[in-house]
Amino acid sequence: EPEVTQTPSHQVTQMGQEVILRCVPISNHLYFYWYRQILGQKVEFLVSFYNNEISEKSEIFDDQFSVERPDGSNFTLKIRSTKLEDSAMYFCASSESRVSNTEAFFGQGTRLTVV
């Protein structure tokens, strides 16, 4: 069964360092997303990506964040200068078409710990 894969599963980084979280979406999917879940809180939308550009982003997705699809298979989330409050589970998701009424498949997540 096709699945969204994310690497690494756990990343520990020092405050102020840059991190890149990687995702391989399902191959025939066209829409890609990043969500995050701070421990004990709800899953929050960060950004959606379609046709090699950002289609929507939330208030959380500020200038410290960027996304890229560098090679047609990987989809990455970069945080330029991590802060303690960036510690969270980051989930990548993909869907065949826009999310309404269409299943978004989620990866297993990357747990980011900023120390």
Added chain:
Amino acid sequence: TQLLEQSPQFLSIQEGENLTVYCNSSSVFSSLQWYRQEPGEGPVLLVTVVTGGEVKKLKRLTFQFGDARKDSSLHITAAQPGDTGLYLCAGEGRNYGGSQGNLIFGKGTKLSVKP
């Protein structure tokens, strides 16, 4: 601001009992989705309800979408320990420009079914 409120937050029951969890909003959603999330993993879609008043069954799970499309419920009959997990409802975010192409999640109901 679109919000999805889930209740109860925590539910601990014995195997064989029935339970209902709720997902409520003051906003109308074109559809609502229910996910189940295991610890350390990403959300997995259970069902999407689209039509007001719609009822969908998935084995012992029954999902209902409110007539006004502002609320939904999940009823589990004869709960099993394998039903233990975090149950999330999610709906498509919208603004005045239409679909935002992202999902808004509730905080979830953490269900524990004891043998």
